C-alpha cells in the first residue's frame with residue numbers, strides 16, 4: 013500500500029464518525045477529482061484557522077467579532093439557548109422556530125473524556141449572563157435560559173451543573189429542551205419535527 017495514501021487515510025480518521033473504510037473511500041474519491049479542486053480544498057484547509065473565527069459572544073462560527081445571529085437586532089434578547097456544539101445550533105436554526113440567542117459550550121461534561129466544567133465555555137456564559145442581566149435590570153424582563161444539551165449522560169450532567177450554578181441568578185428562568193427527544197439521542201441528528209416539538213414543549 014502507498015504510504016502517502018495511508019497517511020491521508022489516517023488523517024481523515026481523526027474526524028468524528030470516520031472509520032478506516034470511510035476514510036479510504038474519501039481518499040479514493042479525492043483521487044478522482046480534478047487537480048484544481050484538490051488545490052482549492054488544500055488552500056481552504058490551509059487557511060481555515062485564519063479565515064474562520066468564532067463569535068466573541070456566543071462562539072458560533074463567524075467572520076467578525078460578532079456573528080450574524082448576535083448581530084441581528086430582530087433576535088429575541090430575552091432568550092438564550094445553551095448548546096453543546098455549533099452543529100446543534102445549526103440544527104435548531106434549521107427549524108426556523110427559535111428566534112433567541114445562543115451560547116455554544118464547546119462540548120459537555122464527561123469525566124471519561126476528561127472534559128470538566130473548566131474545559132467548557134461556562135465562565136464565559138456566566139460573564140455574558142451578568143452583562144445581559146445588568147442591561148435589563150431597568151426593564152424588568154425575565155431572561156429565559158434554554159438548556160439544550162443532548163439527552164445523554166454528559167448532556168444531562170451538564171444541564172444539572174448549569175442549573176446548580178445559575179439557579180440563584182435573579183431574573184433568570186431555566187428551562188430544559190428535551191421533551192420528544194429520546195434519551196441517549198443527539199440533538200444534531202434529531203429530525204426537524206422532533207426538534208420543533210422539543211422546542212414548543214420545553215419544561
Ligand SMILES: [Zn+2]
Nearest residue numbers: 067070079082
Ligand atoms: Zn454570536
